[in-house]
Amino acid sequence: MSDDSELEAIRQRKMAELQKMAADKAAIASITQPVHLTDANFAGETAKYPIILVDFWAPWCGPCRMVAPVIDQLAKEYAGRVVFGKLNVDENPRVAGTFGVQSIPTMMIFKAGKAVDIIVGAMPKGAIEAKLKQQLSGSSIYG
Structure with a gap:
C-alpha cells in the first residue's frame, strides 16, 4: 500500500468516526x-x-x-x-x-x-x- 492510499484510508476512518459522533450527539439531543x-x-x-x-x-x-x-x-x-x-x-x-x-x-x-x-x-x-x-x-x- 502506498503512503497516499494509507492516508486516504485513515482519513476515511476518521470521517466515519466524526459522522458517528455527530449522529450520536443528535440522537442524545432528541431525548x-x-x-x-x-x-x-x-x-x-x-x-x-x-x-x-x-x-x-x-x-x-x-x-x-x-x-x-x-x-x-x-x-x-x-x-x-x-x-x-x-x-x-x-x-x-x-x-x-x-x-x-x-x-x-x-x-x-x-x-x-x-x-x-x-x-x-x-x-x-x-x-x-x-x-x-x-x-x-x-x-x-x-x-
Whole structure:
C-alpha cells in the first residue's frame, strides 16, 4: 500500500468516526424525557450514553413522586448533555439490589456505564443540578 492510499484510508476512518459522533450527539439531543429502564435493558442503556442519571423509584413512594417532575424538567433542560432514566425498583429488583439501593428515591449518575455519583433522598432541583454540573465539568464528550 502506498503512503497516499494509507492516508486516504485513515482519513476515511476518521470521517466515519466524526459522522458517528455527530449522529450520536443528535440522537442524545432528541431525548427530552426519561428513558424507561428495566433489569433487562439497564446495562445496555447506561453504557450507551456518555452521562445518564438514573432515578430509582417506586409508584407508592411519596418522595419519589415529588422528585419525578424535577427529573422530567431536567431531562428537557439537559437534553443533548445528560440522558435521564427511571427504574421502578419494585418491578426491577435485580438492578436495585446490584447497586445496593435500599432507600428511594436514589439517583445515580453513570458515565459510560460506570456509577460515578449517588444522590439519596428527595433533593431539590439545585442539588441535583450541582451534581450533574460537577460530572459535566469533567466530561469533554458532550459537556
